[in-house]
Amino acid sequence: MRTLAKDILTAAVMGLVVPGIVLSIAARQTDTPPETTAQTVQPTVQETVRLPVLVRQEDGTVSQTDMDGYLVGVVLAEMPVSFESEALEAQSVVARTYARKAWETGGKHGDCSVCTSSACCQGYISQEDYLSQGGTEEGLKKVRAAVAATSGWVLTYEGELIEATYFSCSGGSTEDAAAVWGTEFPYLQAVASPGEEKAAHYTDTVRFSADAFQDALGVTLSGSPGSWFRDVTYTDGGGVDTITIGGTTYKGTFLRSLLGLRSTAFS
Numbered sequence: 001m002r003t004l005a006k007d008i009l010t011a012a013v014m015g016l017v018v019p020g021i022v023l024s025i026a027a028r029q030t031d032t033p034p035e036t037t038a039q040t041v042q043p044t045v046q047e048t049v050r051l052p053v054l055v056r057q058e059d060g061t062v063s064q065t066d067m068d069g070y071l072v073g074v075v076l077a078e079m080p081v082s083f084e085s086e087a088l089e090a091q092s093v094v095a096r097t098y099a100r101k102a103w104e105t106g107g108k109h110g111d112c113s114v115c116t117s118s119a120c121c122q123g124y125i126s127q128e129d130y131l132s133q134g135g136t137e138e139g140l141k142k143v144r145a146a147v148a149a150t151s152g153w154v155l156t157y158e159g160e161l162i163e164a165t166y167f168s169c170s171g172g173s174t175e176d177a178a179a180v181w182g183t184e185f186p187y188l189q190a191v192a193s194p195g196e197e198k199a200a201h202y203t204d205t206v207r208f209s210a211d212a213f214q215d216a217l218g219v220t221l222s223g224s225p226g227s228w229f230r231d232v233t234y235t236d237g238g239g240v241d242t243i244t245i246g247g248t249t250y251k252g253t254f255l256r257s258l259l260g261l262r263s264t265a266f267s
């Protein structure tokens with residue numbers, strides 16, 4: 001049985017457990033039935049003419065670049081160039097899918113398709129900034145090659161572009177989309193993701209004093225802290241679905257956001 005500390009709440013956060021897609025470049029094969037998994041498709045005419053992408057920069061200005069140029073900046077920001085070429089190619093495919101869908105739907109911001117924040121859209125760094133911050137021409141060439149090798153490739157499910165969410169570490173398991181967003185996507189399901197034990201932030205610890213925890217929740221709780229927590233339920237991905245604290249039931253997603261945790265896989 002999972003227990004909570006008596007004097008403080010210790011949140012052992014198991015990576016970024018958000019819905020996503022574990023990709024390898026083998027996903028480019030199209031013999032997998034679309035009703036069971038996402039698959040890549042051949043480039044469209046619009047992709048081959050290099051779609052314009054409007055990007056909101058950190059200072060709020062909006063600039064325009066072509067799709068492949070934008071994707072080079074995304075891969076540079078989202079994945080170390082030391083990773084294998086196949087990993088960089090897989091990142092290129094999922095990043096293109098995200099950007100293409102934002103281009104088609106108008107994105108989240110109204111005046112642009114995407115921004116440069118990885119917490120909102122996708123990380124992005126210009127090629128010039130990459131080099132000025134210590135990046136190498138060799139690394140830049142490697143990323144350009146990965147983007148070019150997958151030019152036009154996107155991920156679809158039943159003919160539609162997928163919600164191409166991704167993350168650096170799943171903490172051992174991905175999560176159902178419905179458990180996080182309340183919306184079901186058949187291709188965003190809880191699956192085991194072994195081999196991540198050495199990843200950064202696979203496990204983090206966040207400590208709160210009893211007073212700080214009550215202040216964050218905006219409540220006054222009676223009794224010892226060990227008696228506050230009960231009736232924990234879990235999602236298929238192993239995250240906290242609901243937990244009762246001092247007689248009030250909270251969603252794990254609410255506590256994750258409120259307490260600034262990396263996931264709902266806390267104990």
